[in-house]
Each structure stands twice: as C-alpha cells, then as structure tokens.
Amino acid sequence: MARKRKNRTHLKGPIEAPAPDVPKSFIIKHGQVGSSLTQLVRDVRKVMEPNTASRLKERNRNKLKDYLTMAPALQVTHLLAFTLTPVAPSLRIVRLSAGPTLSFRVERYSLMKDILNTSRRARSIGMEYLSPPLLVLASFPPASPPTPPHIPLLMKAFQTLFPPLSPHTLTLSSARRVVLVSYNAEHGTVNLRHYVITVKPYGVSKRVRRVLEGATTKTASSSGILDLGNEKDVADFLLRRRGEAGPDGGYESAASSTESVAGDDGEAISLADDYVGRNNKKGQRRAVKLDEIGPRLELRLVKITEGVPGKEGNVIYHHFGKRPTLSDGKLRLTISTVKKTTKEIATLKAEHAEKAKLKKQRRDEQEQNVKRKKALAKGRDDGAEEEGDQTEEEEDYEGHDGDGVWNEDEEISEGEDSEVEEDKAAESSADEEEVKRPAKKSRTRGKR
Numbered sequence: 001m002a003r004k005r006k007n008r009t010h011l012k013g014p015i016e017a018p019a020p021d022v023p024k025s026f027i028i029k030h031g032q033v034g035s036s037l038t039q040l041v042r043d044v045r046k047v048m049e050p051n052t053a054s055r056l057k058e059r060n061r062n063k064l065k066d067y068l069t070m071a072p073a074l075q076v077t078h079l080l081a082f083t084l085t086p087v088a089p090s091l092r093i094v095r096l097s098a099g100p101t102l103s104f105r106v107e108r109y110s111l112m113k114d115i116l117n118t119s120r121r122a123r124s125i126g127m128e129y130l131s132p133p134l135l136v137l138a139s140f141p142p143a144s145p146p147t148p149p150h151i152p153l154l155m156k157a158f159q160t161l162f163p164p165l166s167p168h169t170l171t172l173s174s175a176r177r178v179v180l181v182s183y184n185a186e187h188g189t190v191n192l193r194h195y196v197i198t199v200k201p202y203g204v205s206k207r208v209r210r211v212l213e214g215a216t217t218k219t220a221s222s223s224g225i226l227d228l229g230n231e232k233d234v235a236d237f238l239l240r241r242r243g244e245a246g247p248d249g250g251y252e253s254a255a256s257s258t259e260s261v262a263g264d265d266g267e268a269i270s271l272a273d274d275y276v277g278r279n280n281k282k283g284q285r286r287a288v289k290l291d292e293i294g295p296r297l298e299l300r301l302v303k304i305t306e307g308v309p310g311k312e313g314n315v316i317y318h319h320f321g322k323r324p325t326l327s328d329g330k331l332r333l334t335i336s337t338v339k340k341t342t343k344e345i346a347t348l349k350a351e352h353a354e355k356a357k358l359k360k361q362r363r364d365e366q367e368q369n370v371k372r373k374k375a376l377a378k379g380r381d382d383g384a385e386e387e388g389d390q391t392e393e394e395e396d397y398e399g400h401d402g403d404g405v406w407n408e409d410e411e412i413s414e415g416e417d418s419e420v421e422e423d424k425a426a427e428s429s430a431d432e433e434e435v436k437r438p439a440k441k442s443r444t445r446g447k448r
Helices: 035-048 064-070 112-118 150-159 206-213 234-238 254-265 342-396 415-436
Strands: 025-029 078-084 089-095 101-110 134-138 177-184 189-201 268-270 285-292 296-305 315-318 320-327 330-337
Touching (some): 025 035, 035 078, 064 078, 134 150
Parallel strands (some): 025 078
Antiparallel strands (some): 078 089, 089 101, 177 189, 189 285, 189 296, 268 285, 320 330
C-alpha cells in the first residue's frame, strides 16, 4: 500500500519573517465576564487579524501580570484587556512594554452575528482576514492650541494598533477590509466600525450583474449557472420591471433602468491593478462599496496613565471617577467629573518623582553590586592561577637544594659506569625471570 503524504499541514516554501514595524497584539478577557463579552473578545480578534493571537486561550488562574511578562518575549506590542465592572464593560489598551495605558468604558457594542443577522444578505467571510485592515480616522480635531491635549494621544494610540499604510508598496488585492474610528465631539465618545470592501460592475442593472458575477443568489443553481427555465425569453429576466413576478410582467423603461443602475452602484472608479473577484481587471470601471460586518463599539475615554498596569506612573488624563452615594437607603455608584486642586496635583507629582528617584537609586545600587561581584570573581581566578604557577615551579626544583644552588660536592657517575650498571641490571632481571618461570609438565596419553 502506498504511503499517504500529508500536504495540508506541511509548509510549502520558506517561512516569511514579519516586518519589524508591524504591531502585534493580545486581546484577552480577565475576571468574571459573561458569554456576550467573551464573544466580543473573539470578534475583536477577528478585526485585528492576522497580526494577533486569534487562538489564545485564557485560564482562570492567569493574571494580567502573566500576559505583561510573556508579551515582550513574543514581540507583542499591544495588549487589549476586556473586563466587566459594576458600571459597564471596560477596555484597556496597553502599549508594551513601557506604556501608556488607555482605559475606556464600553458604552454600547454589537457583535458580528448581530450585524450579519440585520443585513439584507449574509456574507461568507474567510479570505479577507489574511491581510490587515486599512485604518481610517474621522472627525478627530487637528492639533491646535484649543484642542485638548489628550486627543492627539488618543488618535496616536489607534494608529499604532494597525500596520502603517505605505501606498508605494501596498498591493491593491491586499486591501480587503476597513476599520473606521470616528470621534464624536458632542458626546465625547469614540465609535469603531468594521467593513469589508466589495467591488461590483458599474453601469449595469442588478440582473445583468447577476449574470456577470455568476450564481450568487438563492435562485441560482449550485453549478454556478443561472436557472432561466421559467422564463420565455432572456429579456424577461434582464428587463423585467422591479416587483413584477413571472414572465408576463412589464419591462423597465430607460429612465427607470438608469435610476436603478445609479442607485445601486453609485460612483465608480478605474481599478489601478487587478483585484479579487470575477473580471476585476486593471483599468476597468467598478463601483466600490463598504459592507459592515461588525463588531460595533462605542467607547468613552476614562483615563490615560503612564506605564503599564501594576507599574502605573503619573495620570496624564482623567475624565470620570466613581463616587459612592447614599440614595433611598442604598449605596450606589454615581459618575462624577474628577476635579483636583493645585495642591493635590503638586502632591501627586512629588510622590511620583520620589518613586522614580527611589527606583533609579535601587537600580544604581544593583549595578554596583553586580560590578563588585564580577571584580571579586576575577580576583579569585587570578589568585588560583598564581597558586598553580607556584606549584609548577616547586615540582621543577625538587632535584635541587632548598637554596636553589647546585651542589658541587655531589658525585656524578660517568657514562661507562652507567652503561655497565645498566647491563648488570638487565642480566639480573633476566635471571629472575628464568627462576620464576615454572617448568613445563610432560603430557602423557593414558591407556583406555
């Protein structure tokens, strides 16, 4: 039997290393959250693909500190953590490994399945997630003196979540999705939307487009060929007036056909390069549309702090705070704007400066201890080498007197005497061997 070869799981070709400037992210949930928020985490991972850990599994014993420790070793640049608070779900965007940390309150959200269920036609999503989405920032005020200082930092935080856009190196076929982040100045919220790019023929009606695109509707057969068995003529299918059923319906006029084409396709563009899909070749005019696939998020910025969770620094921006109040005999959490006096701000700055000074002092002390230990280890190695040299010199001078001076009174035997002594020693050793050698026993064959 021939051996079966695995082709699906084997990598074909060299593995391409990711670009060094491509951001990578972890999207996790921590704490007790419901099934809806768990599904939201999976949907946000879909938005961030392919530069995210889409199959990351959280365990109950995993802490936020575990991810912060593990992420730099895996070259992860961002951590998005969802949790459930008594007021509302919250989201923290952490820039690794030195911060800052942006804390949001999730005002409202919709899952991907909710968006697809409300759409007129469901889309089969799959190949769109092989390339990163295009980021579009809308309604953010430009940097100017009246603009609040936290707005540019907020915009920069969303920009660094996605790979930078390079028009000179970007291929048209890799632009498959769009992430829209818009700022609502009236409510002070950030809205996030996720779209997929669709390209359709321009200047033709829906029925003609259906013929060009193939079997993509419920009336089409599984073989990709439209079923025109109930039509008397092809004109009945192509020119039938909207809302008319059956082959006996009236035809569209030129004006109504033009209106339907313009309303369906909108403005058209000329393709600069080949795009995915049937007949989407370079130079052809196509209508481009954005179909929302979800999820939707409405976020409110709560706080911006330096550093990462567990090692927070100075508070850069703080918009809301929770204050317990007593109403109707029950303790409730109400939202109130945080206002601090100049003295409190100065005290906080002094505390952070003292912490930074103490941290630097400990670091310098640790570096000095490391240098001292290295110097001691080097001194021990040098001492061991000197002791080894001294022992070798003593072994070389074993045949000399203690003062290191040659003894002239010592008798030295001449060469002939030494040779005679060597011959005598050899003869005596041979005699001893003859004496010690046992006599051989005579072997006799006995009679049977």
